[in-house]
Amino acid sequence: MAYRVLDLQPDPALLNPRFDGYKLRLVDSGSDGAVRTHQLQSASAQPQLLASNELFTYDEVCSRIHYNHLFVGPRHGTFVYFTKNRCAFLVDTSGACSPQFTLLFELPTRTSTSASQGYPGAYSLSDTHILIFDGTESLYVLQHIECDGEHWQATGVFEIGTGSVAAGPPGRGQRPNMNYVLGATLGHVKGAGLVIRMHICYRIDKEAAATQTRTGHSMPTFCIQALQVDMPTASPGTREVLGAGTLCPEIPALSTSTAHTLHTHAIPVYCAYVGWDQYILGVRGGVVLDDTELVLQPTDSSESTASAVLAAAAANTDVHHYHWTQSASDVTVCMELPQPLKSSQIQCELTRNTVSLHLAGGDPSLAKYACERVELYDRIVADDSVWTLENGRLLTLYLQKEHEGARWASVFSADDGVLEAMDPSELVAIRERLEKYTAADQEAGRSTAPLMQQYVDQDSGGDLEQLEEQPDASVMFSARDWRTGQAEATSVPGSPGWLCAAFSRAPAQLQGLQPGVPPVCLKFDVDGVVFSFDMSPSSSSGGSSSQQQQHVRVDARHAGTFSALSYVQASKREKRLISIDPDMAVAVLAEAQRRIYIYHQVPRADAASAAQNVVDLGGSGDDAEILGMQAAGRVLVVLRARSLCTIDLDSC
Template sequence: MSSFTPNHALLNPKFEGYKLEVISQEDAVTRFGLEYRPTQVANSGRSPLSFKEVQSRITHNHLAMENSSGRCLYIDSEHRVILVDLMNDSHTPSFTVVYELAAPISAPAAAQVHHEYPSAVFLDAGTAFVADGQGALYILALRAEGTAATLGSFELSDSTQTLHPAPTPIPFRIHCVAKTSDTTAVALLSSRFYGDSEASRKSMTSHASEFDVWAARFSVPLPSQNDNLVPLDILWRRRGQDVPIFTGYDNSRKCYLLAGSSVYREVGQPAPPSYEPSPDEMAPIPRLDEKLDVETPQRPPPYSWTQTSDTVTVAFPLPATTPTSSIKVTFSQKTLTVHVRGTFHVEGVPLPHYSAKQLWDGIQTSTSVWTWDREGEHSFGLLTLHLDKQSEDTRWMHVFASAGTPGGEEEVPETLDPSELYLIRESLEKYTEALQSGEDMSGLGLGRGVPALAQGEVDEEVDFSVGRVAFLTWVGEDGGIPVWSSDFGDSACNVLSIDLPGSGPGASMVVKNGIDGTLFTLDEAQTVGSLPTWTHGATFSALAFVLASKRDTRFTYHVSSKAVLAFENGSKDRGGNVYIYRGGRSGQIWAKQSVLKVGDGSAGSLLGVGTFKMAQGQTIVCLCENELVVMHNIF
């Protein structure tokens, strides 16, 4: 499985917060009014959109960016393709209508089908792929001036979707296009799968939906052809439960990468079974005067822990009848072993068992000790480990390195008040009594602290919702499963940010790690059969925590390890901001944060963003409903 394990040397447990670095709005931001205005109003079907479709439309980037030439594309409200040149001699963006798409036509047979937003991507500086959102794809040759030449017109249709009396073009969105060889280019598209009529009616009633990802193949160089729509040459097709968050082609491994909230399976495979909660997970509806939360005791964590600048203290509650001879504790510089032998346990309370578990950081084995205190008046005693830190003044985030990770140890919050460390014994006694009597066992007393950065401000429900869970699916060039997949499998992570469009080749993402954001970059393969590996290259400390406070965020992108940018949506009566969080070096307790106004109140909602490089540095382009906003020299 692909590993997203962070490099502890790049984490910064001493981090305290962000300090504002003021950037002059007048010097950094330039606005240009739009003659050809885009819109986020979609001509859709009469049936309601599913949640996944709504989410996809909210995060849809209406701006296509070509990094090397400073050109970008968008489609306006009149279905005209607008080419924007940002690197012309006048240093002022030029706007040219290079193509006009056919206006959408509503037909009774298509009343249940939702049109997509028009979308576009660049193959290179002179070639663009444009999808009209109704099922047609146009390949345009962009000239230095004037309108574009049409290199091809295609449509996507599928006879297996029997919602209509006859196959019709399927509305789709284009995600990316890449040259896979000197003679072949492949575009990745996504569309909603409607299936047969009965299944479609059920999915629309339940707001459930599935989506197809298509790989369409084109010959390079692209020959000119007439304006008649011809069927796309489909290389392969996958199906999942969401529109991809991002897609890409890894030339070094000759594979495609699909990232979404589900795995993208082969079309012939059955859909994964729906999740059925176990009886323990069911939440019954309370009756009048019924207190369900009192009747269901919550098991305390397996241990409690606290720390000072040079020590970590861990307390394990054990049954008081446990003899010392049954306890085995072994220290190494990086691992910890705790074994408790025998049958000296209480029903429902497992004994601790840790075999060479990796600690969060190194310890001094010669001065680390453990003690066993039975205290006869209690039904539980305390096995206490006193671990001397190898690196003083380094704050541990967890006891174990794998805490909180999939398949790792349970995440146990630190007890910041040392006097409450041993209350875990009393809480476990209350828990065992509640198991026997069914009475209330509230008042666990496991400490009331959180990391200093979030003291008094943590909302666990809000913080947990930050980011999007993404499963990574790899697909071979022919649509098959890569040969190394049997030893690899599908991997998942919580993505906080993806690459800002136009920032260059390669794949990277900022993954949630506690309250931090860790930047992982996909390594280039040495051979085609090499396993995908992701390297932790930088950390944006407390990124998840600060993003949780942004409730109007529309896009979150990053530019390598320089910065993460959170763009607000904005509106017609107030402009949105972009919040810029810069990466800091390990050991720094402060990092820089900047804020710039994207909209000025009349720009309208933010619809798309991208970037390209100029001689002066990185330039950010923001497409709003009424303005094009250009930001210079912010990195």
């Protein structure tokens, strides 16, 4: 399938320049009002704290602070949460009376030390299957037993532990790895029966080959694995019920296989499955490296080895001899040279509106990089623009824009067809590749900085305001093939920044809905723009006719706008959770304690204002903290340590 650009540019017709702000509308929180509080029929849902000596990156700390501890259940109005003593409970809020609580599963005592303890999670695969993650490395498949009542049985278990990894700077020793489950789906494979396809993520701390940003700070690397899990063929059927949440003496071990791996510099914020053979991934900075670039191993430090690796990498890119990206203030042009050069062999002249480049070397292919007073797309500040040469092979031009904020359609005034398709972190990957395979071009004894340099103090108590002040890279979305992980469509740098995803629907609700991919809400100026991922039939993937799988074309479409949402959420100092209704009726923001903000859609496209509700859930102590929230139609469900609150959105 041909590579395409996933267009995430807003439609001006769906923006409302007349919008002036939200108007507060009071909520009746009385006994018969819109807000009701129900005590949990279990132990408290307070998450376990980490040991004070655990070391995490800024990205990992953010993922824990903004972790949603309430999970969508298998049917409409059902949800799953975990108690402090590691029991999974299913709560049904669909009835007219009080919620019904059912013990699903009691997580076994952890015995392995190969993974650091994280937060447990529940992922509803269908109306009869739930995947339970213990927060470390074990996942259990629960299946509904066909009998009267709510009974579930553990029918399989598998491990995703990846052992210990280096714990940051040299001398810190080893630490158990921490795993993150990004998402999972259930389907049929011909000849194999039911299988689970899922994505997990864990951090890699590389010390030998550190990657550096332009500012000189090291960046962590996260490995994303696509796993396939074979389900047991036998079904619990109508077997004798041992009791709700019963842990069988022996749970069958399930076999797993890895389809592919990807590398990023951040934990993905979005992972959704498109049918059975494709998925959409959203990650800050984008994917930087994949398996195809790790197959070749250096046998020596010779120039021929470096050339072979660079040629293999070029096979996965376009045919142009440079890549480029831009920010509001500058343009970065990156060239991988076919042979190592010295800086004295390069002549580069930058003027206000032209660039001249001459390279002296024996390789005839260097001629294609040469240019003489070629006019740029727009003017630059020549005195602030520079060029650099790294490892003798990476030539980079940093062009400072004269008109800051103006977007360039191409590098040069005469468009040569080279799209702005370079992920900003792709430059990091190129540098890493050159450092790994061109050791002969580096000075002897040169030391490299460790990959991990900065850690967020675990004793900060979750200072959300401090975390929000950190720079936030733009999220890159890509539609990818399940088997290979290769991108079929990718957004480009400069797309709107990340805000939130929509609430997920229960699997039973998705039956008959094509597709069931949650929309996303992105930042555009002061607004929150909602993009849906639309599907259309496309050509089949390769292979024999019996193996061909139907692919779909994934396109992004600006489906709606929450006016001023980006502005109002930025003003909240302690926001913990934010999401939008899949039908784009409301956007909901939860602070760390007590308060819920509900922003309604404008009554008409050109309205100057919309309604806003502020709900104070009350509570004291640990029960004031908001741990999770989900929506079931027009009912918002909020989890706290000892209570569950339901908010009728129609009454707000």
